[in-house]
Amino acid sequence: MRDIPIPTVRTRVQVPLLFADGYAVTAEAVTFRGLADGAEHLALILGDLSAAATPLVRLHSECLTGDVFGSARCDCGPQLREAVERIAGTGGVLLYLRQEGRGIGLYNKLDAYALQDQGLDTYEANLALGLPEDARDYTAAAQMLAALGIGTLDLLTNNPDKAHQLRSLGVTVRATRPTGVHATPDNLRYLHAKAGHTHHTIALPQLADLAG
Known part of the structure; x- marks a missing residue:
């Protein structure tokens, strides 16, 4: 990794996860000492990481309104739910970043x-x-990956900036895998802004298609 100190693992603990739709899985939660920004970021190891030839990794930025309260103004909650299941199925890590x-x-x-x-x-x-x-700066994410021994990964994202930043930090992003499109009448304008302004790789319906 590009001249960035590798943090140390602070705690590893098994956490059973249960989502509102009934999906359940056990994750290994990992905390760290020495992250560049001093924030309490969290890694969730899902599935059999040791068996994954190239682990699937998601950088998920914290969204209290979407992740916890189910706000429909964004797609963060559905993306989190999707990512946990997809990563658990192949083996990998979800980095929950306090951003x-x-x-x-x-x-x-x-x-x-x-x-x-x-x-x-x-x-x-x-x-x-x-x-x-x-x-957002993903230096801490690169540090966490280094502490977990992950130098090459497949990145679960629609946001090209995440792959760009990780590569600039010395992480090998072998491929990017898009998340699903979780469009609703409440978040469609938000999603169109992401696709048009920051070139997120999402194909979006029109509002009339959702209403129909």
Whole structure:
């Protein structure tokens, strides 16, 4: 990895996961000491990591509103649910990164929601608040992967910036695998902004198609 200190593993513990739709799986939760940003990021090892020729990895940024409360304004909760099952099926790791609101924090994200209700898209709202469109840095993610002994991976993402940043940090991203499209009438405008503005690899329906 590119001249970045490798952190140490702090704790490993088995955690049974149960999702609202009944899907259940056991993950090994791993915490770390020495991450670059000092945040409490978490790795969830799913399936048989040792048997995976190339582990499947997802960098999932924390979304309290979507992951916990089921907000329909984004697709974060469904993406998290999908990623856990897909990774468990092949063997790999989900990195749960404490980067709420693409790195701007929960309160700022809700401020941005208010501006979106006035007509701005998700990126324009951040800029109107004097914040970056996307403040996320994946140095800590690369550190976590190094601590787990993962130098080559398949990345589960629709976001080309994640693969670009990992590669710049010395991680070999063999392939990117897209997540499903979790479009609803409530999040379609948000998803179109991601596809059009930051070139997320998602093919989206029109609102009329969802309504029909």
